[in-house]
Amino acid sequence: MLTYTGVHLDRIAAEGHAVLMLHAFPLSSSMWVDQLGALYQYRIPALAPNIYGVEGSDMRPNWSFDDYIEELEPLLSELGIRQVTLVGLSMGGYQAFEFYRHYPHMVRSLVLCDTRAEADSPEALQTRKEFSAAVRQKGPEEALLRMQPNVFAPGLEDKNPAVAETFKAIVTHQTGEVIAAALEAIARRKDSTATLATISCPVTFITGKEDRLTPPPLAESMHKAVNGSVLHLIDKAGHLSNMEQPDEFNALLLDHLNRLA
Numbered sequence: 001m002l003t004y005t006g007v008h009l010d011r012i013a014a015e016g017h018a019v020l021m022l023h024a025f026p027l028s029s030s031m032w033v034d035q036l037g038a039l040y041q042y043r044i045p046a047l048a049p050n051i052y053g054v055e056g057s058d059m060r061p062n063w064s065f066d067d068y069i070e071e072l073e074p075l076l077s078e079l080g081i082r083q084v085t086l087v088g089l090s091m092g093g094y095q096a097f098e099f100y101r102h103y104p105h106m107v108r109s110l111v112l113c114d115t116r117a118e119a120d121s122p123e124a125l126q127t128r129k130e131f132s133a134a135v136r137q138k139g140p141e142e143a144l145l146r147m148q149p150n151v152f153a154p155g156l157e158d159k160n161p162a163v164a165e166t167f168k169a170i171v172t173h174q175t176g177e178v179i180a181a182a183l184e185a186i187a188r189r190k191d192s193t194a195t196l197a198t199i200s201c202p203v204t205f206i207t208g209k210e211d212r213l214t215p216p217p218l219a220e221s222m223h224k225a226v227n228g229s230v231l232h233l234i235d236k237a238g239h240l241s242n243m244e245q246p247d248e249f250n251a252l253l254l255d256h257l258n259r260l261a
Contacts, residue, residue, distance in 0.1 A: 002071055003056040004049040005029045007040040009079055016082030017108060019046035019257070020072075022092030022099075024114075024240065025186060026143050026179045027170045028054045034246035035087070035253060044257065049075065051185075053178035063181060065098040065189055073103060082106065085257060089113040089242060090214065091182070097192035100199065109202040111256055113249075114211050114239050116218045117225075119191035128187045132180040139176040144168055153210035153238035163243050196225035203229040204256045208237030208244065230256075 012018055019039060021032045029048035039046040051068060053059040060067060076084065085108055088096030093115025100107050120128065135142045148167065157164040171179075203226045207219040216233055223231040232252050237244040 001058050002049045002052075002075055003029075003054075004047050004075070005032070005036060006045075006047045006079075007036050008043055008045040009047065011043060012045045012080050016080055017045070018076075018079070018081045018084055019044060020076070020081075020084040020086050020099075021046060021048040022086065022088040022095045023048065023050070024090035024092055025182050026140075026147070026174060027167070028173075030055070030166070030170050031089075031240070031243060035242055035250060038250040038254065042254065045081075047076075047079065047081070051182060053181060054174060059178065059181075061181070062184070064185055065095050066102075068095060068185075069099045069102050072099065073106075076106070083108045085109045085111065085260070087111040087113070087253065088115065090115050090239065091186055094186065094189045094192070097195050098190070101190075101195060104200075107201055109204075109256065109260055110199065111204045111206065111253060112222070113206040114208060114214050114219075114241055116214050117192040117196055117222055118218075119189060120187055125187055128183050132183040132187075135176045135183070136180045137176070140172045140174050140179055142176070143174075143179050144171045147171070150212050151239045153208060153236055153244060156236070156238065156244055160244070163240075166243065167240070193225075196222055199226050199229075202256070202260065204252065205229060205231045206241060206249065206252055207231075207233055208239060208241040209233045209235055210237060211239045211241070213239040 032048045050057040052063050086096040093112045205219045234241045242249045
């Protein structure tokens with residue numbers, strides 16, 4: 001069973017549409033609190049699930065993105081959701097590509113944030129392998145130590161320490177085993193470069209201008225590959241653009257949804 005945070009799920013429109021928000025690594029649905037607040041204000045149904053082992057979702061050994069996507073579909077069906085606007089950030093973007101390949105008829109639109117289409121290079125795979133082993137041995141603090149220096153725009157932690165504290169709280173609430181399993185699922189993901197040209201629904205790309213993990217040229221490349229897509233770069237934001245600059249992110253998300261109406 002997957003846990004989730006939702007707003008206005010009792011107001012799903014006749015066409016069964018909702019916003020499905022897929023979280024980043026090594027976070028949880030809690031990263032979307034500002035976006036869920038904005039969607040609640042505008043009475044838009046939205047659902048933010050947690051991956052295996054996070055925030056009460058059942059743990060599943062050796063899980064893959066295929067496993068996760070195939071478990072999301074019956075959850076959506078149970079809630080009466082037949083079509084989604086998929087919002088995925090970083091790892092959530094990888095999962096959004098997988099969802100689109102599995103259930104293209106269910107995807108009304110995509111908002112892909114601070115992510116990439118390419119699979120890991122051999123060097124990146126080796127780094128993930130080492131990271132996974134270290135976090136199993138040392139626990140979630142190892143993930144925090146490795147990620148926090150690179151995840152935010154320079155200077156943001158001093159200007160907005162609450163964001164850094166939220167990041168720390170979400171990461172350290174998990175176990176090393178859960179974080180390692182997610183790393184391994186990321187490493188096993190499919191390359192989605194060829195998928196870009198097959199996407200026929202409306203697509204918005206959002207990336208922090210100071211994202212060092214998935215820098216803007218990656219978003220620009222994906223934007224060029226998806227006909228009719230829109231690209232937005234957010235000032236003073238790094239890899240977690242939705243948390244670092246929530247007001248601008250929310251405005252872009254609501255604009256995307258308004259263009260579907």
